[in-house]
Amino acid sequence: xxCPDVFRITDDDVGTEVDADGREHLGTCPACHLxxxxxxxxxxxxxxxxxxxxxxxHLNELVMRRIAERRIQRAIVRPADVWVTALxxxxxxxxxxxxxxxxxxxxxxxxxxxxxxxxxxxVAAWAHRLAxxxxxxxxxxxxxx
Amino acid sequence: xxxxxxxxxxxxxxxxxxxxxxxxxxxxxxxVAAIVVFVTVAVDQPQPWSxxxxxxxxxxxxxxxxxxxxxxxxxxxxxxxxxxxxxxxAVLAGLLIGLASYAxxxxxxxxxxxxxxxxxxxxxxxxPFGPSTPAGKLRQLRFVDANPPGQYRVGHExxxxxxxxxxxxxxxxxxxxxxxxxCLLGLYASRLTATLRDASRRNGCLAIGxxxxxxxxxxxxxxxxxxxxxxxxxxxxxxxxPLAVPLLEAMVLGVxxxxxxxxxxxxxxxxxxxxxxxxx
Numbered sequence: 020x021x022c023p024d025v026f027r028i029t030d031d032d033v034g035t036e037v038d039a040d041g042r043e044h045l046g047t048c049p050a051c052h053l054x055x056x057x058x059x060x061x062x063x064x065x066x067x068x069x070x071x072x073x074x075x076x077h078l079n080e081l082v083m084r085r086i087a088e089r090r091i092q093r094a095i096v097r098p099a100d101v102w103v104t105a106l107x108x109x110x111x112x113x114x115x116x117x118x119x120x121x122x123x124x125x126x127x128x129x130x131x132x133x134x135x136x137x138x139x140x141x142v143a144a145w146a147h148r149l150a151x152x153x154x155x156x157x158x159x160x161x162x163x164x
Numbered sequence: 165x166x167x168x169x170x171x172x173x174x175x176x177x178x179x180x181x182x183x184x185x186x187x188x189x190x191x192x193x194x195x196v197a198a199i200v201v202f203v204t205v206a207v208d209q210p211q212p213w214s215x216x217x218x219x220x221x222x223x224x225x226x227x228x229x230x231x232x233x234x235x236x237x238x239x240x241x242x243x244x245x246x247x248x249x250x251x252x253x254a255v256l257a258g259l260l261i262g263l264a265s266y267a268x269x270x271x272x273x274x275x276x277x278x279x280x281x282x283x284x285x286x287x288x289x290x291x292p293f294g295p296s297t298p299a300g301k302l303r304q305l306r307f308v309d310a311n312p313p314g315q316y317r318v319g320h321e322x323x324x325x326x327x328x329x330x331x332x333x334x335x336x337x338x339x340x341x342x343x344x345x346x347c348l349l350g351l352y353a354s355r356l357t358a359t360l361r362d363a364s365r366r367n368g369c370l371a372i373g374x375x376x377x378x379x380x381x382x383x384x385x386x387x388x389x390x391x392x393x394x395x396x397x398x399x400x401x402x403x404x405x406p407l408a409v410p411l412l413e414a415m416v417l418g419v420x421x422x423x424x425x426x427x428x429x430x431x432x433x434x435x436x437x438x439x440x441x442x443x444x
Binding site for chain 1: 194195198199201202203205206225228229232361362363364366367370371374377378381385
């Protein structure tokens with residue numbers, strides 16, 4: 020017979036139904052019985068003492084709050100970021116047009132190329148702001164929950 | 165740290181691949197739209213564009229832009245899914261993007277271009293080997309190898325130097341490999357900038373992608389320039405050597421990531437507190 024997953028059939032796992040077959044197997048299989056003893060010992064060893072439990076909960080809350088604050092800070096988009104994105108977007112569009120030979124063909128002027136690049140840069144900056152707002156909203160939602 | 169080439173789960177692969185393809189498609193469509201609008205509005209056309217001409221042009225641009233946009237795909241993989249197997253997902257996504265690029269530029273574009281010429285009376289003289297698909301280029305290569313002209317001339321179908329035809333056959337395949345490398349570069353850039361603010365990270369990745377793409381383009385342009393002596397220059401080497409640029413970039417980024425993420429053995433030996441992750 021194949022041994023079941025001892026983690027899944029211990030009573031310590033909250034919400035897990037232990038069927039009669041599982042109990043019977045733990046009573047008869049020495050290897051699984053030893054596994055069960057090891058798991059329970061490990062859980063007892065890592066379980067905090069009741070008197071320090073509030074301090075640990077408080078520490079946990081502080082850490083989680085710090086993580087949420089950090090995530091909100093990371094999501095902020097500064098004006099300089101948007102300008103850099105606009106410049107990079109414009110350069111990318113200009114490079115794409117230049118590399119495909121668009122400006123070399125008759126009729127196209129440098130002014131038109133500049134206008135096209137500026138338009139692409141504006142779109143990139145707008146997309147960057149949108150992405151930043153979405154991330155900021157997500158970070159705020161995560162902090163509230 | 166996450167392994168460099170670990171086997172991803174099926175669900176992680178699908179999610180990573182979907183993010184990569186979505187980001188690549190968004191960037192490709194944006195850049196192709198910019199190019200097509202610019203050319204339609206600003207460039208004088210000798211004759212009004214027919215449906216086939218327009219289709220061929222868009223397919224050609226898609227085929228050209230897709231390998232460069234693969235970088236965005238790599239960035240999206242690490243941005244959404246930092247689980248194991250990101251490298252494998254990036255390689256698969258890059259391969260898919262590269263094959264799509266190959267199909268677009270080497271099959272759809274030449275067939276549409278040929279269809280646009282179909283109603284012209286001298287189409288047999290203009291395209292004696294049919295559409296310039298890989299099969300058409302092979303026919304051309306066999307012909308110019310078997311019938312060397314008195315003087316070679318780039319741009320003339322029956323007098324093109326064989327090395328030039330070999331270049332045109334190999335460049336699209338080199339672009340497939342570039343797609344894979346560029347997707348990996350996007351992944352590495354995203355991984356390297358993981359500790360920055362989100363806005364700085366986006367800008368950093370964009371700058372790295374732009375610089376890498378331009379570097380490869382300049383190398384490929386210089387290597388495959390029509391004015392080179394194509395009787396003496398190897399077309400196969402000219403097609404593949406520019407890949408040294410993204411390879412070198414991948415090596416540099418890889419070393420930087422290793423430096424930031426790995427546990428330094430020497431620090432561990434020298435430090436009293438034992439080994440510790442660097443740069444975190």
